């Protein structure tokens with residue numbers, strides 16, 4: 001063994017203690033460190049030849065890289081839809097590395113059974129029935145990709161073609177219909193060989209709404225004249241957290257032949273709040289479902305889950321058996337279900353957080369985030385120079401400048417807030433008008449944090465006007 005490696009092995013308990021102390025310092029200061037950094041990254045260094053050992057690497061990291069890392073795990077990073085890591089989730093994540101199980105199959109371990117237990121818990125948490133089977137994947141993009149891959153195989157089944165054997169070219173034209181799909185849906189369609197341009201936008205309800213007009217969806221399906229299609233329903237849009245009427249869309253299945261995929265990346269968490277659960281009524285009727293876990297469940301990156309009623313088709317797409325042995329039967333190992341073969345035991349962080357806090361603890365995070373979004377929405381309405389772009393439906397506040405909301409002025413506003421170190425918000429465009437979004441999904445965020453974000457915004461707006469209109 002290399003002497004440095006041997007020394008690290010000898011010192012492993014001390015090393016873990018030292019990392020623990022380092023991480024504890026970082027996490028206890030998280031609420032006060034700048035939320036975003038404008039620091040320039042250090043110049044890339046050469047490949048180390050003689051290594052410095054793990055303690056030495058920790059020191060180099062602290063010196064060169066740590067100062068430029070964001071406070072994105074903290075309470076006032078409201079950009080994109082960004083979760084943190086609950087204490088139990090972090091515990092599970094550390095142990096994922098420590099045990100380093102390959103979650104692809106049993107392989108002499110019960111780790112895969114832990115993933116199945118966790119999947120059952122998630123299914124119940126989101127109100128899905130027994131017919132749904134799932135697997136952990138790395139994020140909602142991959143979850144949408146797996147769901148749409150199964151949809152593609154289903155289209156083949158309807159047309160008497162095995163896409164997994166004959167290729168997507170054998171399938172003929174594919175019709176994908178959606179109202180306000182996330183950008184990852186077109187990415188998935190590109191990746192799956194279906195093509196980004198096959199996504200046909202369906203008109204929305206109008207006004208500030210981002211939900212699909214179900215009547216117009218029915219017309220689009222009617223126009224297909226019996227051709228099978230894929231409908232991507234959106235349960236929680238990123239701008240305004242609007243929800244398609246899942247029940248009404250599912251009811252169209254009586255008249256039209258389509259696969260229903262629901263992107264409920266973070267919207268599925270509405271199921272944890274009695275007041276908001278009706279938003280995801282009908283989710284169980286979907287053929288495939290995407291839910292992100294590194295957002296509102298607050299487990300570390302990277303984790304999401306996919307569910308489908310047709311795991312048989314999923315196995316056809318992803319199975320890793322030799323063609324001579326055929327398609328696996330019984331309970332398929334995870335390597336037959338996901339794009340990866342070898343994979344980390346992602347379920348462990350989720351298992352820890354659900355075990356530690358249960359449905360009630362996670363429901364409290366959801367309810368609090370929704371209440372805080374509403375609070376910030378009210379605060380923003382009272383700040384001169386700002387206005388809400390849409391009512392606050394759930395956990396995202398979408399707002400813009402009352403006067404002259406150009407992309408440049410909004411960028412300047414977001415830049416001033418980020419530069420203050422107080423908060424981080426990300427830009428968007430809602431129905432043609434540039435806007436900013438503040439998304440609440442971190443377990444740490446409090447009312448005091450929310451008021452700090454409002455104050456930082458108010459200062460930044462005043463700065464914009466005194467700077468003479470950027």
Ligand SMILES: *Cc1c(COP(=O)(O)O)cnc(C)c1O
Pocket residue numbers: 081138139140141142144182184236237238263264265266292304
């Ligand atoms: C975040 C998000 C995605 C993509 O999620 P990743 O985890 O970044 O891959 C897809 N759909 C919706 C609705 C999202 O909010």
